[in-house]
Amino acid sequence: MGTWDTGPFDNDTAADWCNGLDDAAVDERAGMVRDALVRAVDTDDRLEAPEAEEAVAAAALVAAQLPGGDVPSPHYGPEEPLPDLAALRPLALQALDRVVTEPSELLDLWEDSEGGPWRSGVERMRHILLPPAEGEQLSLC
Numbered sequence: 623m624g625t626w627d628t629g630p631f632d633n634d635t636a637a638d639w640c641n642g643l644d645d646a647a648v649d650e651r652a653g654m655v656r657d658a659l660v661r662a663v664d665t666d667d668r669l670e671a672p673e674a675e676e677a678v679a680a681a682a683l684v685a686a687q688l689p690g691g692d693v694p695s696p697h698y699g700p701e702e703p704l705p706d707l708a709a710l711r712p713l714a715l716q717a718l719d720r721v722v723t724e725p726s727e728l729l730d731l732w733e734d735s736e737g738g739p740w741r742s743g744v745e746r747m748r749h750i751l752l753p754p755a756e757g758e759q760l761s762l763c
Contacts, residue, residue, distance in 0.1 A: 628740040630682035630747070631698040635675040640700045652705045655680045659710060659717040667725065674721045674728035678744065681714040683707060685750040715751040718744055 624634030631637060639658065643651055662669060662677035683700070684707045685691040694700060707714075722729055722744060732740045 628743055629695060630678045630743065631695040633675050635672045636679035637698040639676045639679055640694075640698060643700045643704070644702045648703070648705070651700075651702075652707060652710075655683055655704070655707055656710055656713065659684075659713045662717040662720045663713065665720065669720060669726045669728070671727040671731060674726060677717040677721055678728075678747075680710075681718050681747055681751065684710045684714040685747045688750050690750045711751055711753070715748060718748050718751065 626632050631640060643654055646654055658673075658676040658680035661673050665673065679699075682692070683694060683704060686694055687704075687707050688711070720726070722741070724730075
């Protein structure tokens with residue numbers, strides 16, 4: 623596993639996936655993000671690490687466009703502009719939930735290496751992706 627830190631883009635798989643986003647036509651990028659999320663959500667058997675790493679990166683891109691979201695890594699995240707991904711918010715939340723639910727190879731790998739900071743990062747993204755509380759205004763600043 624080519625991983626150098628706990629962030630959503632801090633592994634070879636996510637960095638390569640982001641390069642693919644940059645190389646894709648502008649009108650294909652939202653579909654690529656959606657596809658990465660769907661692959662994780664639709665996996666009934668063991669979710670393999672590469673698919674989980676792509677799903678975490680895709681969820682991070684969705685969360686980055688929401689209030690409180692972090693700007694993607696300037697080194698390993700996508701460099702090209704992304705379309706509005708807000709409609710993928712529920713799917714991104716489902717994908718993260720799947721990544722942290724057994725059987726998940728990425729979850730196992732992080733638990734074996736005491737991945738508390740990784741888990742905290744995923745939980746922070748989950749919090750950002752949760753729908754606003756009833757009556758709360760959604761601001762896309």
